[in-house]
Amino acid sequence: xxxxxxxxxxxxxxxxxxxxxxxxxxxxxxxxxxxxxxxxxxxxxxxxxxxxxxxxxxxxxxxxxxxxxxxxxxxxxxxxxxxxxxxxxxxxxxxxxxxxxxxxxxxxxxxxxxxxxxxxxxxxxxxxxxxxxxxxxxxxxxxxxxxxxxxxxxxxxxxxxxxxxxxxxxxxxxxxxxxxxxxxxxxxxxxxxxxxxxxxxxxxxxxxxxxxxxxxxxxxxxxxxxxxxxxxxxxxxxxxxxxxxxxxxxxxxxxxxxxxxxxxxxxxxxxxxxxxxxxxxxxxxxxxxxxxxxxxxxxxxxxxxxxxxxxxxxxxxxxxxxxxxxxxxxxxxxxxxxxxxxxxxxxxxxxxxxxxxx
Amino acid sequence: xxxxxxxxxxxxxxxxxxxxxxxxxxxxxxxxxxxxxxxxxxxxxxxxxxxxxxxxxxxxxxxxxxxxxxxxxxxxxxxxxxxxxxxxxxxxxxxxxxxxxxxxxxxxxxxxxxxxxxxxxxxxxxxxxxxxxxxxxxxxxxxxxxxxxxxxxxxxxxxxxxxxxxxxxxxxxxxxxxxxxxxxxxxxxxxxxxxxxxxxxxxxxxxxxxxxxxxxxxxxxxxxxxxxxxxxxxxxxxxxxxxxxxxxxxxxxxxxxxxxxxxxxxxxxxxxxxxxxxxxxxxxxxxxxxxxxxxxxxxxxxxxxxxxxxxxxxxxxxxxxxxxxxxxxxxxxxxxxxxxxxxxxxxxxxxxxxxxxx
DNA sequence: CTGAAAGCGCTAACAT
DNA sequence: ATGTTAGCGCTTTCAG
Numbered sequence: 001x002x003x004x005x006x007x008x009x010x011x012x013x014x015x016x017x018x019x020x021x022x023x024x025x026x027x028x029x030x031x032x033x034x035x036x037x038x039x040x041x042x043x044x045x046x047x048x049x050x051x052x053x054x055x056x057x058x059x060x061x062x063x064x065x066x067x068x069x070x071x072x073x074x075x076x077x078x079x080x081x082x083x084x085x086x087x088x089x090x091x092x093x094x095x096x097x098x099x100x101x102x103x104x105x106x107x108x109x110x111x112x113x114x115x116x117x118x119x120x121x122x123x124x125x126x127x128x129x130x131x132x133x134x135x136x137x138x139x140x141x142x143x144x145x146x147x148x149x150x151x152x153x154x155x156x157x158x159x160x161x162x163x164x165x166x167x168x169x170x171x172x173x174x175x176x177x178x179x180x181x182x183x184x185x186x187x188x189x190x191x192x193x194x195x196x197x198x199x200x201x202x203x204x205x206x207x208x209x210x211x212x213x214x215x216x217x218x219x220x221x222x223x224x225x226x227x228x229x230x231x232x233x234x235x236x237x238x239x240x241x242x243x244x245x246x247x248x249x250x251x252x253x254x255x256x257x258x259x260x261x262x263x264x265x266x267x268x269x270x271x272x273x274x275x276x277x278x279x280x281x282x283x284x285x286x287x288x289x290x291x292x293x294x295x296x297x298x299x300x301x302x303x304x305x306x307x308x309x310x311x312x313x314x315x316x317x318x319x320x321x322x323x324x325x326x327x328x329x330x331x332x333x334x335x336x337x338x339x340x341x342x343x344x345x346x347x348x349x350x351x352x353x354x355x356x357x358x
Numbered sequence: 359x360x361x362x363x364x365x366x367x368x369x370x371x372x373x374x375x376x377x378x379x380x381x382x383x384x385x386x387x388x389x390x391x392x393x394x395x396x397x398x399x400x401x402x403x404x405x406x407x408x409x410x411x412x413x414x415x416x417x418x419x420x421x422x423x424x425x426x427x428x429x430x431x432x433x434x435x436x437x438x439x440x441x442x443x444x445x446x447x448x449x450x451x452x453x454x455x456x457x458x459x460x461x462x463x464x465x466x467x468x469x470x471x472x473x474x475x476x477x478x479x480x481x482x483x484x485x486x487x488x489x490x491x492x493x494x495x496x497x498x499x500x501x502x503x504x505x506x507x508x509x510x511x512x513x514x515x516x517x518x519x520x521x522x523x524x525x526x527x528x529x530x531x532x533x534x535x536x537x538x539x540x541x542x543x544x545x546x547x548x549x550x551x552x553x554x555x556x557x558x559x560x561x562x563x564x565x566x567x568x569x570x571x572x573x574x575x576x577x578x579x580x581x582x583x584x585x586x587x588x589x590x591x592x593x594x595x596x597x598x599x600x601x602x603x604x605x606x607x608x609x610x611x612x613x614x615x616x617x618x619x620x621x622x623x624x625x626x627x628x629x630x631x632x633x634x635x636x637x638x639x640x641x642x643x644x645x646x647x648x649x650x651x652x653x654x655x656x657x658x659x660x661x662x663x664x665x666x667x668x669x670x671x672x673x674x675x676x677x678x679x680x681x682x683x684x685x686x687x688x689x690x691x692x693x694x695x696x697x698x699x700x701x702x703x704x705x706x707x708x709x710x711x712x713x714x715x716x
Numbered sequence: 717c718t719g720a721a722a723g724c725g726c727t728a729a730c731a732t
Numbered sequence: 733a734t735g736t737t738a739g740c741g742c743t744t745t746c747a748g
Binding site for chain 2: 004051055069074075080082086092097098100101119120146236278279285306314317318
């Protein structure tokens with residue numbers, strides 16, 4: 001960092017005192033400045049390319065223009081990067097910036113983001129959970145003790161010391177399933193990962209309720225994706241093509257093939273995750289099958305918008321914006337909130353008529 | 359921000375002076391501290407949950423632990439989020455954090471990120487270009503004047519006041535095309551966006567050279583994606599399904615259908631962008647065609663890894679890490695560099711044998 | 717309307 | 733081995 005001009009330099013240049021410069025720069029309310037003076041100051045500032053030092057300001061004001069953003073796993077995964085973009089956009093609208101923070105436990109025994117808050121680097125924190133895991137206990141306690149404005153996303157957890165944003169998995173699954181049934185399927189195959197966390201349980205519940213209400217038979221099957229191997233599954237987004245990853249893909253394909261044994265012409269296949277429809281179509285076509293199947297996905301992030309006949313577009317961007325709004329509101333009011341995002345953005349295959357298989 | 363304990367508090371608690379606390383906390387070289395004292399200080403710090411104020415430190419040290427990250431367009435697009443993750447990961451390894459910065463022009467006439475540098479918020483900047491557009495002139499000048507450590511990605515531009523990281527589009531296209539030809543295609547259809555920027559020109563050049571060298575006929579066709587509508591195209595990643603977007607998709611599909619008129623059984627279809635193979639397969643299958651075509655993509659980010667028979671995996675994550683490395687190196691040495699990332703990560707359809715169409 | 721000065725929390729040169 | 737202190741750049745009270 002080279003030598004930058006300071007408020008003092010501007011004051012000297014404009015032949016006023018530092019205080020006056022500060023008043024002008026900040027439009028300090030209740031301070032009247034002679035227009036001529038103001039003009040001189042502004043010109044001097046422009047001439048010297050003066051930008052107020054952000055750290056001096058924060059130090060003085062006890063107010064940081066940064067919000068910490070923690071993504072428990074992997075920013076490269078579409079659902080998270082879409083959230084991140086929503087967060088970034090909303091924060092910038094409000095004059096804040098997002099600081100990407102890690103969540104490793106440091107030598108103090110608390111996570112990086114908690115330390116960053118203690119260090120005054122951020123005025124609030126948005127924590128994007130995965131697999132239903134939120135902040136660790138110790139960090140949470142530290143943050144609560146400090147009344148840190150914190151928003152936790154997607155952990156389906158009640159809290160009173162911080163705000164939460166969650167997705168309405170049951171409702172979304174119900175809506176999607178209703179739409180699928182409206183096409184007149186005789187039976188539904190629901191295909192989900194082998195993960196027993198609320199997110200997955202709630203989705204299945206939504207599908208189940210809807211099928212029962214409609215008197216349609218429901219068959220469930222599971223993919224070999226578990227909490228133990230999901231990182232491998234997501235690794236394609238960092239470009240890692242490992243032997244292990246390929247093996248997992250093959251086991252996955254096998255489970256899809258098995259699942260396809262369970263359906264007949266006219267049935268529907270609802271996948272709980274995005275992109276899975278690709279696999280179903282691929283195997284079905286490889287077999288030379290002519291069955292008419294309806295494919296749906298309960299979660300889509302735009303990566304496979306051409307694959308499914310019907311899918312729920314997860315409101316990732318909007319959820320990110322919601323988290324940003326809520327953390328700012330929490331900073332302002334001190335009152336935590338709990339927000340549920342509806343999953344009503346259900347989309348029919350956007351291009352042309354649905355082909356039986358493509 | 360509530361009242362946090364300061365170095366002085368720790369000093370009082372440990373019954374030493376502030377300087378001593380600072381020495382202990384920072385392990386200041388050349389300062390010997392009695393073990394007993396060190397222990398007392400550390401205990402006091404832990405007890406008070408002391409974390410040094412980052413702004414005071416930066417103010418004093420003229421050194422910020424943040425690097426600014428500017429994504430000219432949209433962090434939600436996979437290639438950018440994958441880069442961002444590479445940047446974040448590498449920076450954190452080196453003790454830095456990434457601050458997401460915007461690139462709107464402010465009232466000073468320079469971009470947000472340039473102002474952030476002037477304000478001392480970041481010690482360096484990584485600028486991720488799109489459509490071959492880098493930082494604007496004025497901001498660039500300000501940053502150059504200040505000797506700001508800057509790395510610009512993907513603008514195919516020479517520079518001597520900042521570092522660059524670029525992709526070897528020609529080489530990548532050549533390698534991919536060679537691999538395609540090794541399958542014995544009689545002819546190649548190359549399908550690219552209607553954008554005349556170096557990235558696209560270089561890719562076509564690579565394909566062309568390879569076909570000429572092999573004596574294979576090359577046919578080129580263009581999709582209706584232009585610089586004017588690409589944001590619409592990318593908007594699916596923020597969940598926006600607009601009328602306009604659908605219309606663009608339909609025009610796109612039509613251009614794919616037209617392009618398919620140009621090929622025969624045994625030919626290859628090389629798309630310049632990721633996910634386009636989906637469209638080709640879809641239309642081909644809808645037509646009930648039985649032609650055997652080889653599909654390849656010159657750029658893939660993991661979103662369509664099951665679609666193409668062959669694709670180049672863009673080294674987004676690695677490029678991000680490279681940008682982070684280079685900005686830190688530039689900060690250390692003051693010597694800018696130019697780095698080219700090879701596109702050698704060519705992947706055969708990972709799952710099972712290639713089906714003619716799936 | 718403008719100026720002087722204290723102090724935000726930390727570090728490092730200098731003293732002891 | 734530890735203490736004293738000036739000062740990083742800014743804001744704001746208080747005086748003029």
